[in-house]
Amino acid sequence: MTPHTDTQEIITRHLCLAADVEKYSRLDTPDQETFQADLVRVLEEAAVLSGLDRTTWQRQPQGDQEFAVLPHGTQESLVVGSFIRNLAIQLGERNANAAEGKRMRLRLAIDFGVARTAALGYSGPAPVMVARYLNAPQLKRVLESLNSTDLALIVSDRVYQDVVRLRGDGQGPDPSAYVKVHVREKEFSGYGWIHVPEHGPEELEPLVADPEPESTTTHATNVVKQNSGGVYHFGSGDAAETMHKNYNR
Numbered sequence: 231m232t233p234h235t236d237t238q239e240i241i242t243r244h245l246c247l248a249a250d251v252e253k254y255s256r257l258d259t260p261d262q263e264t265f266q267a268d269l270v271r272v273l274e275e276a277a278v279l280s281g282l283d284r285t286t287w288q289r290q291p292q293g294d295q296e297f298a299v300l301p302h303g304t305q306e307s308l309v310v311g312s313f314i315r316n317l318a319i320q321l322g323e324r325n326a327n328a329a330e331g332k333r334m335r336l337r338l339a340i341d342f343g344v345a346r347t348a349a350l351g352y353s354g355p356a357p358v359m360v361a362r363y364l365n366a367p368q369l370k371r372v373l374e375s376l377n378s379t380d381l382a383l384i385v386s387d388r389v390y391q392d393v394v395r396l397r398g399d400g401q402g403p404d405p406s407a408y409v410k411v412h413v414r415e416k417e418f419s420g421y422g423w424i425h426v427p428e429h430g431p432e433e434l435e436p437l438v439a440d441p442e443p444e445s446t447t448t449h450a451t452n453v454v455k456q457n458s459g460g461v462y463h464f465g466s467g468d469a470a471e472t473m474h475k476n477y478n479r
Contacts, residue, residue, distance in 0.1 A: 254294030
């Protein structure tokens with residue numbers, strides 16, 4: 231007799247994707263409703279243009295975000311290649327005549343790993359990793375700094391090495407268009423790769439660099455000064471300077 235196997239015990243890896251609207255909380259209620267509808271529309275149009283079937287995606291809307299688990303067997307090179315290019319185009323067309331402050335700009339994160347349905351959405355490492363990549367400070371900084379773009383993408387190191395670097399049979403973008411970053415978000419620490427359509431690494435690298443540590447001024451605790459009269463003063467720098475000034479009065 232063949233033993234029963236619970237489908238939840240089968241480890242299946244999926245491509246997972248999350249899109250987030252920048253500065254969504256600043257919108258009023260009617261604009262939030264418009265942005266939600268437009269987010270769904272641009273994602274669907276980009277998928278259709280790329281030969282992807284969005285009806286097979288397991289989607290979890292979250293207001294200003296959409297998290298999606300793509301079906302097993304999805305051609306990853308289409309997602310990181312054609313889909314990203316078409317999404318950038320659809321965003322550009324949507325924003326072409328948008329009023330000031332009404333442009334829809336997106337952060338997008340992609341990873342590949344275990345994701346399973348759960349009572350409140352999805353469980354497994356991939357959904358968690360995608361959320362951490364999506365909130366990477368470097369990705370937010372890139373989108374905030376490059377006003378000429380409407381889309382900033384980050385992929386996990388696994389996706390970069392397995393899909394982007396191999397160029398996906400010519401479907402994916404040039405690997406050299408990505409810049410590597412070290413993401414530290416909550417308990418997560420790992421490498422990701424950021425790409426912005428129509429922007430090269432020379433523009434991205436200064437934006438993703440870790441900020442220089444703040445310099446701290448250290449005052450010497452034992453400073454020796456000698457004035458012209460041959461008198462020595464010991465003490466802190468400030469104290470010695472004060473004594474030196476008083477002596478010369």
